[in-house]
Amino acid sequence: xxxxxxxxxxxxxxxxxxxxxxxxxxxxxxxxxxxxxxxxxxxxxxxxxxxxxxxxxxxxxxxxxxxxxxxxxxxxxxxxxxxxxxxxxxxxxxxxxxxxxxxxxxxxxxxxxxxxxxxxxxxxxxxxxxxxxxxxxxxxxxxxxxxxxxxxxxxxxxxxxxxxxxxxxxxxxxxxxxxxxxxxxxxxxxxxxxx
Amino acid sequence: xxxxxxxxxxxxxxxxxxxxxxxxxxxxxxxxxxxxxxxxxxxxxxxxxxxxxxxxxxxxxxxxxxxxxxxxxxxxxxxxxxxxxxxxxxxxxxxxxxxxxxxxxxxxxxxxxxxxxxxxxxxxxxxxxxxxxxxxxxxxxxxxxxxxxxxxxxxxxxxxxxxxxxxxxxxxxxxxxxxxxxxxxxxxxxx
Numbered sequence: 184x185x186x187x188x189x190x191x192x193x194x195x196x197x198x199x200x201x202x203x204x205x206x207x208x209x210x211x212x213x214x215x216x217x218x219x220x221x222x223x224x225x226x227x228x229x230x231x232x233x234x235x236x237x238x239x240x241x242x243x244x245x246x247x248x249x250x251x252x253x254x255x256x257x258x259x260x261x262x263x264x265x266x267x268x269x270x271x272x273x274x275x276x277x278x279x280x281x282x283x284x285x286x287x288x289x290x291x292x293x294x295x296x297x298x299x300x301x302x303x304x305x306x307x308x309x310x311x312x313x314x315x316x317x318x319x320x321x322x323x324x325x326x327x328x329x330x331x332x333x334x335x336x337x338x339x340x341x342x343x344x345x346x347x348x349x350x351x352x353x354x355x356x357x358x359x360x361x362x363x364x365x366x367x368x369x370x371x372x373x374x375x376x377x378x
Numbered sequence: 379x380x381x382x383x384x385x386x387x388x389x390x391x392x393x394x395x396x397x398x399x400x401x402x403x404x405x406x407x408x409x410x411x412x413x414x415x416x417x418x419x420x421x422x423x424x425x426x427x428x429x430x431x432x433x434x435x436x437x438x439x440x441x442x443x444x445x446x447x448x449x450x451x452x453x454x455x456x457x458x459x460x461x462x463x464x465x466x467x468x469x470x471x472x473x474x475x476x477x478x479x480x481x482x483x484x485x486x487x488x489x490x491x492x493x494x495x496x497x498x499x500x501x502x503x504x505x506x507x508x509x510x511x512x513x514x515x516x517x518x519x520x521x522x523x524x525x526x527x528x529x530x531x532x533x534x535x536x537x538x539x540x541x542x543x544x545x546x547x548x549x550x551x552x553x554x555x556x557x558x559x560x561x562x563x564x565x566x567x568x569x
């Protein structure tokens with residue numbers, strides 16, 4: 184049985200940052216939970232699935248890839264955000280961003296362009312590839328783990344991620360997203376990616 | 379000559395009684411559909427050869443502006459597939475063709491609805507004419523059946539922006555509602 188990981192904070196935690204309780208509620212309790220329900224339904228017919236981790240289903244490109252990847256991607260997304268988030272990264276992550284992008288502003292600009300510019304459903308990512316940070320886009324359920332890339336930060340740009348709060352204004356949603364970024368989590372992902 | 383946004387076939391609140399609100403149609407038409415036209419005109423500024431091109435040609439030639447052209451075409455087709463006087467059973471030639479190729483309208487409706495509700499990610503569900511047979515078809519993202527040599531006869535937009543205002547995540551409920559709006563006269567004109 185696959186479980187829906189809990190949100191790292193209450194459903195209304197990001198309201199003052201510009202992501203409403205209603206937006207989170209539908210996103211988490213309908214979409215994210217829905218993928219878990221469907222994966223468990225698939226495991227009813229294929230019991231061997233129950234012995235696998237979500238990450239294994241992704242890297243082995245199992246038939247349930249779309250479900251597993253969407254479960255993983257959404258969990259990662261929630262963890263990338265926090266009611267105490269925003270501001271700028273520090274320490275080794277900040278140094279790596281400056282080294283690989285020239286500046287935080289430049290990384291933010293590239294990431295925002297990738298997020299706002301993505302056509303159709305997908306995700307914008309900061310990933311680590313062979314020690315170097317870069318901006319990456321995946322389409323639909325795409326998870327960088329199956330491309331040998333280490334995810335560091337993500338923003339969901341499926342329309343369900345922002346349509347309640349921002350309607351078509353994806354750029355405004357991406358701006359709000361930056362106010363929530365949990366740099367502590369992002370740093371921990373960067374630190375473990377270099378192992 | 380710049381590209382223009384075709385007019386809606388009816389008033390912005392015309393489908394409210396059918397279950398598609400004025401707000402849903404307003405954002406869909408005035409932000410998304412209009413947005414594609416604005417972007418195509420912007421592309422034509424840096425590629426003058428685009429000015430005077432037909433939307434269908436940009437689609438058939440798989441031009442660099444395919445996504446914009448196809449989304450313009452698909453949305454225009456979608457609006458025309460719906461009407462405040464729509465719904466009910468198919469009439470005319472398409473009724474007979476549906477019976478011939480699917481066995482019944484209920485069977486066609488079941489297959490189309492499954493394609494629409496089941497589509498993963500952004501896309502469109504279609505009834506197309508493939509040679510002389512009608513069948514259900516799905517396209518992903520901006521995909522337009524014209525560029526696959528198929529003749530579109532009916533479409534339902536299943537990008538989340540098409541239903542999220544009225545139905546949130548309940549895509550199946552939106553697709554059920556869609557059937558109440560289908561303009562069978564237009565569908566017949568496309569056969």
